[in-house]
Amino acid sequence: MKFSHYFATCLAAASTTNAFAPSFTTKVRNSKALFSSSTTEPSTYASVERYVNDHPNNNIPPHIAALVGRGLHTKEDHPIGIVRAKIQDYFNSLDEDYKIFDAEDPIVTCKQCFDDLRIEPDHPGRSPSDTYYINDETLLRTHTSAHQSMHLRDGYERFLCAGDVYRRDEIDASHYPAFHQLEGVKLFDKDQVKGADGLSKEEWLASPECKMIADDLKNVLEGLMDHLFGPVEKKWSEDFFPFTEPSFECEILYNGEWLEVLGCGVVHNEVLEMAGREDRRGWAFGLGLERLAMILFEIPDIRLFWTDDERFHKQFKAGTITKFKPYSKYPPVFKDIAFWLPEDFVENDFFELARGIAGDLVERMELTDEFTNPKTNKTSKCYRITYRSMDRSLTDEEINDLQNKLREEVVSLGVEVR
């Protein structure tokens, strides 16, 4: 996956307090209370004008702005909310107190989302082809890690934080430009890591203290996987994130397939330093709630989480995991589009243009052919678009209209339609 160099949980991203709104917190002991005691709902953020403006670097289309503030992770009968609650139940069952955050502002600064996490200015994940910018300084968070440093600086030592995150990405059954993550952070008591004082980086990485933190992290997360899936086989491998070292990913064996479910690691010392907590050490993890919900509820298409269709919602109840019963599988309609590329073609711009025109009727966009003419040195790409509605049959006429509109509008990206 494109983001895997530091954002692993797509299926699965502060210095000062947030410039736009206070962060709202809920502390609960069980998931029932969780959904009723929040004073401010994430829906406070549902306002297209907050996200779309005429700043030259604003790249948020209205159909993306319209997704913000839906708060699926706080809806107790929604699969995303159910998984979220189940994860919280697990952490509440440990004899450590985790502070719960679930309604932070999805608008964060570049500093919160990237700089405080050691994500370099030229990192591809920061580019406007991958990230939704409000203006030069602020953006829609690409991961919940954007809130780590702020909470650490505010003195929190153990916390969970869940929220909607946004990434420009490819389009298929498991990728959607908005999804949900849950982040967990734990710092250790000073006397548990005293032996690490004054160590060089290499010495620290080889120290028993660093190993103790990594072991605790893996232990807690293995317990979480068993809590979610029942006893499952797990596999750990090394990963890389700029904000953790060492870093790991966890895969679980589910229905005979190894599935990546989370990224995690020992919090990088420089991240702690920037957050004013250089005297402490700890771990962090981030997981993608859609990915877990798709596995647990057997939900085949990520668009379903956003539907208003009652046939979807009436199947789910707080606290219970039931297998999703497909209520329809209307036939897909395939359309191809081919064009010569300009030099600066950005694939995500094309995907987004299509979603802007046809919305969630676009199920998948797939590159089916690519070649370069040796004489002109021009490259042509052909994409197959799968149109399908999740709740009705589409007419030829409406799909032709959408496809024609796409052929017309794609010219704005500098391509030459063939």
Ligand code: PHE
């Ligand atoms: N933010 C990372 C992502 O989006 C996940 C992560 C969180 C990794 C915390 C390490 C520590 O993939």
